Amino acid sequence: MIVREAKLKNGTKEQYLALDEAIRTAQFIRNKAVRFWMDNQGVSKAVLYALCKDLAKEFPFAKKLNSAARQASAERAWAAISSFYSRCKKGAGKKGYPKFKKYCRSVEYKVSGWKLSDDCKSITFTDGFEAGTFSIFCNNETQEDLHRLKINRVRVVRRADGYYAQFCFDVDRKEKGEYTGNVVGLDLGLKFFTKDQNDNAVIYPQFLRKSEKRLKKAQRRLSKKFVKGAKPQSKNYHKQRKRLGKIHLKIQRQRKDWAIKQARYVVHSNDVVVYEDLKIANMVKNHCLAKSISDASWYQFTQWLDYYGKIWDKAVVAVSPNYTSQDC
Known part of the structure; x- marks a missing residue:
């Protein structure tokens, strides 16, 4: 699989908030799937898929998320569960019991819930959150792959400096190497x-x-802006939190x-x-x-x-x- 990344630009504040809601909903479904497995151990992946339909009927905000994206969230839960089972069979080290996600930063769409423009320079998210259209900023290599390869999945990732779209292509990368005998x-x-x-x-x-x-200086400034017991924290606190996150991201x-x-x-x-x-x-x-x-x-x-x-x-x-x- 080849993964190419592009930054989502020229969106409004409301559009980025819609992406945040989609990410939180994906986290909610993933945690619900883990909770269901804890209460009913021995369930299969197909049962978790069926759980996504029940959650969409029970919670209106969950229905807004594309059905394939809900399934992808259930797949994330199943990946943690199957990894736990494999570690138990090996019997070595910590077992790594599946945990609930608190700060999820991505949502994954399959072949639906998004639409790429003909020139591959913008992408539109068409699920119930109505995030709308974003411009795609990427290098020439990514643009060429978007034009010639079939996209299997699109993953929206939130980082300290903005939002990114990761395009997944089901292609094995192989190149001819230069053999030196060393x-x-x-x-x-x-x-x-x-x-x-x-x-x-x-x-x-x-x-x-x-x-x-620089990190220590940014962390001190963040600590000074923190007010114990205040919910939510001030805007200046969140601005400084983003500055600190950008330093970590650069490293x-x-x-x-x-x-x-x-x-x-x-x-x-x-x-x-x-x-x-x-x-x-x-x-x-x-x-x-x-x-x-x-x-x-x-x-x-x-x-x-x-x-x-x-x-x-x-x-x-x-x-x-x-x-x-x-x-x-």
């Missing part, structure tokens, strides 16, 4: 982000550390961009890539190193290594981290 073994660390068997090291830019001063994007570029370079330059399969969830329990480990974003880097390995049909192997620092 083999590399990567040792992941904090002093050096990666170090190979030839002592070639890459230093991580530490995006969180560099932005920490997140910097990490992702770094991980993509590094992983792409490593896989492109080598035919076989071997890296440490680190148990990061256990490592961050060390409070002295937790911030640095999270900032390094090893997991994201290794995920992109696997991704580019599949695209270019190259061998990317995860090995046990035991003794890898002594003998890379």
Whole structure:
């Protein structure tokens, strides 16, 4: 599956509020499906689909959401349930019992509930919330895919800097790789982000550390504007909350961009890539190193290594981290 993202622009305040209502409704249906499973364990995915119809009859605001979007919300609940079952069968670590979502930020439509313009430069949401038409702002590659590929799903995502539409295409991405015959073994660390068997090291830019001063300043300002017991909080509080969210969003994007570029370079330059399969969830329990480990974003880097390995049909192997620092 290929996912392309575009920003939704030129909408009014009422239109964005309508998108917020759709997101809250999707969260409501997902939580109701989880609650139904807790009360009636052993139910199937089809029963959760049927529950969506009953919720639409019972709650008028739920009926406004497109029927396919209601089913997609039930699918999210079922994904959490099936993941819980699989972890129970493996019997290792925490089971991860399905939880209720409190701050959901997206709603997913299937083939209905939206309509793309002929020139693929605007999208209209046609469900009961009547969000209306938004302009699409994206790069040329996304525009080309919108014209030539069939869209399976459209996901609306709310972020600190606005609303985005993610277009999902049911296409397997495959590219012809350039084979060099090189083999590399990567040792992941904090002093050096990666170090190979030839002592070639890459230093991580530490995006969180560099932005920490700005983050603390924004957080202090947010705390000063918070009034205990006030519901709702003031407009200035919410403005500052959005400013803080944009700083976090920038750090997140910097990490992702770094991980993509590094992983792409490593896989492109080598035919076989071997890296440490680190148990990061256990490592961050060390409070002295937790911030640095999270900032390094090893997991994201290794995920992109696997991704580019599949695209270019190259061998990317995860090995046990035991003794890898002594003998890379």
